[in-house]
Amino acid sequence: GELAVLEYQVFYRRRYAEDAFASCQGVRLPATGGYAIDTMCGRYGAKLCTAQRWLDFQGDKNNGLAPLQIDFRLLPDDVEPG
Numbered sequence: 676g677e678l679a680v681l682e683y684q685v686f687y688r689r690r691y692a693e694d695a696f697a698s699c700q701g702v703r704l705p706a707t708g709g710y711a712i713d714t715m716c717g718r719y720g721a722k723l724c725t726a727q728r729w730l731d732f733q734g735d736k737n738n739g740l741a742p743l744q745i746d747f748r749l750l751p752d753d754v755e756p757g
Contacts, residue, residue: 682736682744689726689749696726 700721702711709721716724717732727749732738734745 680743682746684746684748685734686748686750687730688752690752692726692730692747692749696724696729699729700724 696712699715700710700712703709704711704714712724712729713721715732716729717735717738719725719728719732727747730747730749734741734747736742736744
């Protein structure tokens, strides 16, 4: 048999994830005028979305977008993955 990656874990520093989320949070879709994050955070929508929820939705293979399951782990800024 051939080998394939079916899922994986990604370790981000919390600060990096929060900054990435913040850079998307205010973006609006021209077609609707709504926030892009509203469609990028699943059931939480823009108002209840957090960096972790945003990443969890992006990595969910059941969202119709992710090609495989991605488990995002946010680490404190001073901790090394191990």
